[in-house]
Amino acid sequence: xRDHSEMDLMLxxxxxxxxxxxxxxxxxxxxxxxxxxxxxxxxxEFPVLIRFIEFWxxxxxxxxxSVVYTHQKLxxxxxxxxxDGEFVLH
Numbered sequence: 347x348r349d350h351s352e353m354d355l356m357l358x359x360x361x362x363x364x365x366x367x368x369x370x371x372x373x374x375x376x377x378x379x380x381x382x383x384x385x386x387x388x389x390x391e392f393p394v395l396i397r398f399i400e401f402w403x404x405x406x407x408x409x410x411x412s413v414v415y416t417h418q419k420l421x422x423x424x425x426x427x428x429x430d431g432e433f434v435l436h
Contacts, residue, residue, distance in 0.1 A: 355386045361419035363387040363395055372407035379408065389417045 350358075367381040387394040395415060402410060 352386065356419075356421045359419075360386040360388055361417050363389075363392060363415055363417045365395055365398075365413055365415040367402070367413050368411040369402075369406075369408040370411055372409075375409075378411055387417065389419075392417075 363385060365383045367383060368378050369381065371377045371379060383395075383398060385394050385398070392415070395413075399410070399413065
């Protein structure tokens with residue numbers, strides 16, 4: 347996905363996904379640490395986030411406790427209002 351520009355991704359329907367990941371310390375499993383992750387992803391399947399979580403589970407030592415995420419499409423219909431006139435200075 348990195349070979350596409352951000353604008354190309356947004357035009358293809360990608361939005362910014364932010365995930366707050368809580369995980370256990372490998373040496374002290376009773377302690378939790380947080381990690382914030384952000385990338386462009388497609389809702390509702392979230393293939394990029396799922397791939398990152400799978401990477402975390404297979405390659406990193408800290409077991410996951412929870413993942414909370416939010417997603418925002420960056421290109422969406424704007425709010426329009428009708429303007430009847432224009433006042434120009436200079």
